[in-house]
Amino acid sequence: MPDLGRVLGIETSCDETAVAVYAAGEGILGHVLHSQVDDHAVYGGVVPELASRDHVRKLPGLVAELFAQTGLSGRDIDAVAWTRGPGLPGALMVGAGFARSFAWAAQVPAIGVHHMEGHLLAPLLEPNPPAMPLVALLVSGGHTQLVQVAGLGRYHILGESLDDAAGEAFDKTARLLDLPYPGGPAIARLAARGNPGEIDLPRPMTKRPGMDFSFSGLKTAVLHCFRESCGGANEQRRADIAYAFQEAMVDTLTIKCRRALQHTGCRRLVVAGGVGANARLRERLDQLAAGDGFSVHYPSLEYCTDNAAMIAYAGYLRLNAGGGDNLDFTVRPRWPLGDLERP
Incomplete structure (x- = not known):
C-alpha cells in the first residue's frame, strides 16, 4: 500500500x-x-x-x-x-x-x-516525541487508566478506575460547590485561592498495592466536609475545599504513576486527556520526574x-x-x- x-x-x-x-x-x-x-x-x-x-x-x-x-x-x-x-x-x-x-x-x-x-x-504530535515503550496516564471525563505501551496497539492495562473517572469526580465536586461545567477548570481557578492544610481529604487506594483508582470515596469525603464541617456558605471555605480536593486528586494520580513506572521499569511517561491539562498535576509530575530521573510528556493544551x-x-x-x-x-x-x- x-x-x-x-x-x-x-x-x-x-x-x-x-x-x-x-x-x-x-x-x-x-x-x-x-x-x-x-x-x-x-x-x-x-x-x-x-x-x-x-x-x-x-x-x-x-x-x-x-x-x-x-x-x-x-x-x-x-x-x-x-x-x-x-x-x-x-x-x-x-x-x-x-x-x-x-x-x-x-x-x-x-x-x-x-x-x-x-x-x-497525542503527545507524539509534539516536537521531540517520546519513543516506545512507555507508560501512559489517560485521565479524562470518562476514563482514568494507566497503560503500559510497548508499541502501536500493544497495550497492557496496569490499572483503571473502579468507579468514577477523575474528570467525573471533578465535575461532581464542582456541582457540589456550585461551580460551572466543566468542573476541572472551575475547581482549578477556585483552588488557587484555597489555604493549604485547612482540610485533609483521603488519597484513595494509595495505601494498598496495585495501580487501580477509586474516586467515589474522595467525592463522598468532599460531600461530608461540605455539609458537616464547612456549611458551604463561606467563599473561603469553598476555596479550601477545592484546594484540598485538587491536591488529593493530584497526589493520588502522581503516586500511581510512580508505582507504574517502578513496576514496568519504563523511564518515559505520557499524560493525556482533559485532566492532563491541569497545571497542578503537570507541576507535580514534573517534580517527580526530576527527582526520579524519568521523562514526562504532555500534548499541547489544545490536544488535551x-x-x-x-x-x-x-x-x-x-x-x-x-x-x-x-x-x-x-x-x-x-x-x-x-x-x-x-x-
Missing part, C-alpha cells in the same frame, strides 16, 4: 465536533473545533440528544472551514479516520456516517479509531481535550500499518482499550 500522506480526522464522540488534517512529514496542517460546552452547561453535563443534533449541524461547515484554512479540497485527502468509540452512540454515528460517506465519495480508505488510543498518541488532530494521527499510523475498514460503520460506545488489535 502506498503511503497515505494526508488523513482527514473526524471526532464526534461527545460534546466537541472537530476535524483536522494530518500530513506525513508535516504534522497537523489544520485543526477546527466547535465546543458545545456552553450549550450543555445549563444542564450541568452533556445531554446526548442535543450533542448528536449539534454534530449534524456543525460537521459539514467545519470541514469546509478546514479546507479553506489549509487550501486543500476533498481531492487532496488520501484517507479518512473517524472516532468509532468509546463515546455517546448517537454522536458517534454522526461522525461515522459522515466519514464513511466522504471516503466512499472520494474513493479513499477509511478507518474507525479508538478515542483513547488517539489521546494516548477531545480533538480531531489525535484521531487523524492515530488513523494515519494504523492505515499505513495495513489497517482499514470496509463500508460497514458500526460504532462501539463501549470499547475497552485492551480489546484493540495490533495493526
